Amino acid sequence: MNPALHIDTPMTRTEVRASLSLAAIYMLRMLGMFLILPVLSVFALELPDASPQLVGFAISAYGLTQAILQIPFGLWSDRYGRKRLIALGLLLFAAGSVLAALSDSIYGIIAGRALQGAGAVAAVIMALAADLTREEHRTKAMALIGISIGMSFALSMVIGPVLSGWVGLQGLFWIITALALLAIAVLYTVVPTPSVSRFHRDAEVRPASLKTVLANRELLRLDLGIFCLHLVLTATFVVLPLILRDSLQLETAKHWHIYLPVFGLAIASMVPFVILAEKKRKMKAVFVSFIGLVAISDAGFAWLKHDFWIVFGLLYLFFTGFNLLEATLPSLVSKIAPLDLKGTAMGVYSTAQFLGAFVGGAGGGWIYGHYGIPQVFLFCAAVGLLWFVFALSMKAPRGLSSLLVNVSGLNHDQASSLSKRLLQLPGVAEAVVLAEDGVAYLKIDKEKFDRMALNGLLQEMAA
Template sequence: MNPALQIDTPMTRAETRASLSLAAIYMLRMLGMFLVLPVLSVFARELPDATPQLVGFAISAYGLTQAIFQIPFGLWSDRYGRKRLIVLGLLLFAAGSALAALSDSIYGIIAGRALQGAGAVAGVVMALVADLTREEHRTKAMALIGVSIGISFALSMVIGPVLSGWLGLHGLFWIITALAMLSIVVLYAVVPTPAVSRFHRDTEVRPASLKEVLANRELLRMDLGIFCLHLVLTATFVVLPLILRDTLQLQTAKHWHIYLPVFALALASMVPFVVLAEKRHKMKVVFVSFIGLVAVSNVGFAWLQHDFWSVFGLLYLFFTGFNLLEAMLPSLISKVAPLDLKGTAMGVYSTAQFLGAFVGGAGGGWVYGHYGIPYVFLFCAAVALLWFMVALGMKAPRGLSSLMVNVRGLTQDQASSLSRRLLQIPGVAEAVVLAEDGVAYLKIDKEKLDRMALNGLLQELAA
């Protein structure tokens, strides 16, 4: 047996390199996915045969195929190899981008976006991160991935309009194609190849556990939450760029003039509430309140969309709520999910996220086509209100964090004994030790954890 002797050791250079390079790949891919979001509804409606509903499909078609292939790609990577599946997914993404770039009809854009989503490598990237990092550093590596997603979204809102003003929609899709190919270069030039790839319960879906995850009401609340959040986001961007251009008379290339300050203010404003939620253990109060904020901002958009400062203020409220909820939901999944089912729970969660994006684009386009822009926002407000009502019934999550420790080489009896001993350490709230995985899965209270006792137990096991 060769367990980790300390839980506070720094990441190795190899782990840091792997984490940063895979975060870069994730960021490049998500940047490619989001770049067209703030401009597609403006450009796509000028295409032959375009209707509001078809434009909605063009914006969100990737969500359906991403939801379909998200879990299978992860399972296939266990059999055929991580890097092979990532390359396949990136090639599909590049092919979809090129198809959209070459298309002069709305149907070609829809087909290209759907093909983009079919390259669903997010779960495979997470599994490769797990292959290349020790258990006790997995949370840090995943946090880097999370930061990369946030950066890619913010960058897309700012540079998407600028690039489209220079290059047009076709040029924007060619840039996205190049980003996908660059990701393949990074994968082979920078990302290490793992000595051994194996199944990781914290990052991968275990099909046999899907029934258990789907029966967990608290997890289903989170799944509904991310479904609703991305539904509202995508439906909003079916019509928001049209408001900025047609109502506020702001040229598409200058939409960043409103997105940049809004995002900066929203990110700054959410920080105190993150501290309140995590440090002061007010997670439920903050979470439910900000769902309400998203609902209120959409109600406001239904009536107050005719002058710059009203739109600016409502966008500020919306993105403050969106950014906070987007950050809190994965944390809530980690707190709620059974220790050995986090990967499966996250797989279902991601599938719900992409389904929400698809329904948001399709539904938002249909509502816009039949009833007009104000009713799209009322549709979003109704969805947010439904989520608000469901979230009111959630249990207040405990202020716990996840921790994994390498304990390979244990027998079943030793694993059971270690679970009991871990639970005796102050600050360890839950402990599951799986001999077949060689991992101890813990939920800890960071403020109460006796780190000396935990490190001492690990050193005793190593002796």
């Protein structure tokens, strides 16, 4: 046996470097994906053959190709190598950006956006992070990547309009191309190369377990949630920039004047509710309430007058709700998913997210073209209400966190015995030890968990 002797050891310099550099790659890619969101509907309507429905496809085409290819990319990386697949995905993303930059029609933009999404490297980046970090530090690495996603979205809302005012739509796609190439440079100059790459149940999809995950009603409820959230987000941005331009008389380059303070207030406002949800064990109440907040804000856009302060207030409600839900949904998946199937559950969840983005853009564009802007917001409000109803019947999640411990060198009997002993430790709610993985998967109650007791057990095993 060669278990981790102590779970409180700090991250090594290599682990810190790997975590930060992979987070940077993820951020550069997502920044490139989101930069276009707050401005595309304004610029694309001016292109030849453009229609509201085609603009909706241009905004959301990436979601369909990403949903189709993100699980295969992860599986291919097990066979052909992590860095090779990440580089391929980033090259596809860059090629899509170049195609869009060189296009003078809406069809070229749609093709470019679809090709961007074909570079579906999110799962591969997570797998490489798992290769480069020890089990006990993997959650920290994943958290850094999660933070990079949130930062890229917030930055895109602010700098996307500014950059578009300087360089136009084509110039914005050239900037996105440069971001993709910069990510490749970071991949090969900063990201360490793992000595061994292997399958990680907490970070990768296991095809044989998809049926089990898809049969879990609570996980499906969360998959529906992320589908609805990104449907609403994308459909909203089919028409929201038009309201800022036409109703508020705010030129596109100045849209950041409203996005920046709204995002600052929204992020500050959500923090106390995140604490209430996690620390005070009020997750369901907070979660369901903020679904209602998103639905109410979209209904307000449909029914209320579009003057500055009403739009500002509705955007504040929308982004407060969106940011909290975007942050808590992955946490809920982690709390609910079977211990050894977290990676598979997250793969299905991500697929639902990108499908939602595609349906939102395509559906929002179609509704806008046939019925008008208010009906798009009513559609979003109806989707939010549907999600609200489904979420009301969800089980209140337990206040548990995931913990992984390296226990390599065990045979099956020893792994079974260790599982039982781990369950006797204070604060350990679930424990699965898999000898073939050399990993103990735990769900713990942080308020009751005794780290010293676990360290003592690990040292006893190693003796």
